Amino acid sequence: MKCPFCSHPDSAVVETRVAEEGAFIRRRRQCLSCGKRFTTYERPDVSFPTVVKKDGRRIDYNRDKLQASFALALRKRPVASAQVDAAIEHVEEQLLTAGVREVPSSRIGELVMHELRKLDKVAYIRFASVYRSFEDIDDFKLLVDEVRT
Structure with missing residues (x-):
């Protein structure tokens, strides 16, 4: 995952949690270059009408x-x-x-x-x-x- 602060292409997952009754996954990440932390969310890729x-x-x-x-x-x-x-x-x-x-x-x-x-x-x-x-x-x-x- 690309860092939103320095655009470095690599980050490490620090913490993972299931959110909103399992609707998506919340991940805390830390940039391997600048060390700043940020949050990402994973949702299933579904096709809406x-x-x-x-x-x-x-x-x-x-x-x-x-x-x-x-x-x-x-x-x-x-x-x-x-x-x-x-x-x-x-x-x-x-x-x-x-x-x-x-x-x-x-x-x-x-x-x-x-x-x-x-x-x-x-x-x-x-x-x-x-x-x-x-x-x-x-x-x-x-x-x-x-x-x-």
């Missing part, structure tokens, strides 16, 4: 987009990053176990809404108001009433 956008375009699945959606909805909310990571893992697990080659972006949106509703009601309403493209305040009120019950 292609995402079909509303306009018909097909794009590769991008975990960063999913993380950004969660981050935006949960901005300034009291939710631990471990909970967010677990929610993202759950969405990805559902995408993988669906066994399809293509998935509509609307399906991913529904999965995100489901996870956000479990994590934080305010974040859920934030995401849903944008995702569902509310036209007026009555749509918003219906969603808030739904969450209250």
Whole structure:
């Protein structure tokens, strides 16, 4: 593994741990040249379905987009990053176990809404108001009433 500090090509593994209930492996490494330590993560290389956008375009699945959606909805909310990571893992697990080659972006949106509703009601309403493209305040009120019950 190349050192992120000095770009030396060799490092030694100092410590290895299983993280997130076995979803990936966390390794502490030390550069053999500069001696600095850094962390790497190993995940299984899996093939996610292609995402079909509303306009018909097909794009590769991008975990960063999913993380950004969660981050935006949960901005300034009291939710631990471990909970967010677990929610993202759950969405990805559902995408993988669906066994399809293509998935509509609307399906991913529904999965995100489901996870956000479990994590934080305010974040859920934030995401849903944008995702569902509310036209007026009555749509918003219906969603808030739904969450209250």
